[in-house]
Amino acid sequence: MSSVGGATLAHLPFGDIVIYITPFTLTLFLLALVFTILVIASRPERQLDITFGADRIITKETGLTEMRFRRFMAIACGLASMGAMLTGDVFDFALFTSLVGITNVGIVAAVKSRHVQNAAFQYGLVAMAGTVPLFGAAAMVAATTGTLSMLELAKEATSVVPFAVKAFLVLGVMGEGMAPFYAAKAEMFRAPGAPYVIMCSLSSLLIFLRVIEVVLTV
Amino acid sequence: MIPYLIFAIFFGLLLLGIHRKTIARIQRRPGPPVWQEILHMLKFAFKVTWIPATASDTLFVGVVLIAIGIWTAALFVVLAGESILIIFGIYMLHKIVEHGFGLSSGSPYGKFGGVRSVISAASEIPLFVSIAAIAIYTKSLMLSDIIDYQQVHGPLIFIIPLAAFAMYMVILSKMPYGPFSVVEAKELVSGYKTEHFGVWRAGLEICNGLKSYVLLMTFVIVFFGAVPFAWLLLAMVLIIITLAFVCALCPMLSPFDSVTIQTGIAGLMLIYALYLGWTG
Numbered sequence: 001m002s003s004v005g006g007a008t009l010a011h012l013p014f015g016d017i018v019i020y021i022t023p024f025t026l027t028l029f030l031l032a033l034v035f036t037i038l039v040i041a042s043r044p045e046r047q048l049d050i051t052f053g054a055d056r057i058i059t060k061e062t063g064l065t066e067m068r069f070r071r072f073m074a075i076a077c078g079l080a081s082m083g084a085m086l087t088g089d090v091f092d093f094a095l096f097t098s099l100v101g102i103t104n105v106g107i108v109a110a111v112k113s114r115h116v117q118n119a120a121f122q123y124g125l126v127a128m129a130g131t132v133p134l135f136g137a138a139a140m141v142a143a144t145t146g147t148l149s150m151l152e153l154a155k156e157a158t159s160v161v162p163f164a165v166k167a168f169l170v171l172g173v174m175g176e177g178m179a180p181f182y183a184a185k186a187e188m189f190r191a192p193g194a195p196y197v198i199m200c201s202l203s204s205l206l207i208f209l210r211v212i213e214v215v216l217t218v
Numbered sequence: 219m220i221p222y223l224i225f226a227i228f229f230g231l232l233l234l235g236i237h238r239k240t241i242a243r244i245q246r247r248p249g250p251p252v253w254q255e256i257l258h259m260l261k262f263a264f265k266v267t268w269i270p271a272t273a274s275d276t277l278f279v280g281v282v283l284i285a286i287g288i289w290t291a292a293l294f295v296v297l298a299g300e301s302i303l304i305i306f307g308i309y310m311l312h313k314i315v316e317h318g319f320g321l322s323s324g325s326p327y328g329k330f331g332g333v334r335s336v337i338s339a340a341s342e343i344p345l346f347v348s349i350a351a352i353a354i355y356t357k358s359l360m361l362s363d364i365i366d367y368q369q370v371h372g373p374l375i376f377i378i379p380l381a382a383f384a385m386y387m388v389i390l391s392k393m394p395y396g397p398f399s400v401v402e403a404k405e406l407v408s409g410y411k412t413e414h415f416g417v418w419r420a421g422l423e424i425c426n427g428l429k430s431y432v433l434l435m436t437f438v439i440v441f442f443g444a445v446p447f448a449w450l451l452l453a454m455v456l457i458i459i460t461l462a463f464v465c466a467l468c469p470m471l472s473p474f475d476s477v478t479i480q481t482g483i484a485g486l487m488l489i490y491a492l493y494l495g496w497t498g
Contacts, residue, residue: 006300023304027308038277041280042280044274045324059272195274195277198314198318205314209303209310
């Protein structure tokens, strides 16, 4: 398809990492950038929780060490998301996407709570399993077409990437991008840290949106 | 452009007012005047504003600006005839905004609203199906190309009616007082927006007005093509009235039922997209 994310505004051949900018990738990149700045500038909220069996409300605090680690992970996640939004190389997209998965596990796992760590463990297993189809798809793109460049693949009149390979790529992204569902299960209910949890959801959403463009383009 | 943006905000709020009034009349209540949502926005803009002591201050304020920013961008994307995939992205990002509204305050009501917003992610999938169906027929996702296609082949609503239905369901899932409005249900006070008062709530109202305008305008342009401006506004009013009928006659579902039904619709729509891909 000729025009998925709009006309190409610019592309930077930066070694293997070809960056290409369309209105779509630029929009997603800017959103990742804005939320990363928000993560840097925000302090976590203090969640109010109702104490069952008593007429009492408690306020949860986030420790400094935990906050620093989760903020670091959230910023790394933002940077990985920005990379995944702009890259024009299928392998680099897989690499940035897996980095999003790893940092999301870090954001969730830093909370010292049994429920939250259970969720992080389960999500970690799914994300790890997701890397197989993700990188497998990138390898198969190279094997079937001889290139990993999205710009080169987009030049073909009809798609030369087999449907199964595209399905593998989507499957891999689904595995990496499952974080919000695990985070929603435990973390949001039991642990404060809205700016970091939002980065989990945002990065997952962004890689889902980008993979749609990738599979329609190549 | 700025006058058009202001017009879109006020007309979007008027549409929400018409929606609310129609629901009330169907339910045999007098209901508020149709301009009530505009009054709400103006009232909140001049009320005392504060940030809760437990809130993540920067996020609490930043998310309001992002909400207005993304829908302003969406409006200009539609006007410029750019890729419908950007609209899809912005629509999905609205979920992150709801999530941010809910979590940033530290309030349990907001938190539950934010969590409900995440778990109802299935409501977005029909929009993807809609876009896939459009792509199969028009071979492009640029709004300008979609308009050109319809000038030759006629309105897409007659060619791919189920894709139009999918997008209609997506708009319905974002309407207030509807069967899927679990993120702002009354048992959560106002859900994700409970703690945003004063000028922050005015900002949220502006975002809601813009969102309604952009989504309905996109629906009309994508499925009916380029129509004169007066007809566009009339079509938007008619669509909002049909949505009001659905909202007035369907009770709000429980979160579980809401997600189950949305997932079911999403599954059916995915089968439809695969069928179109197979035959098209």
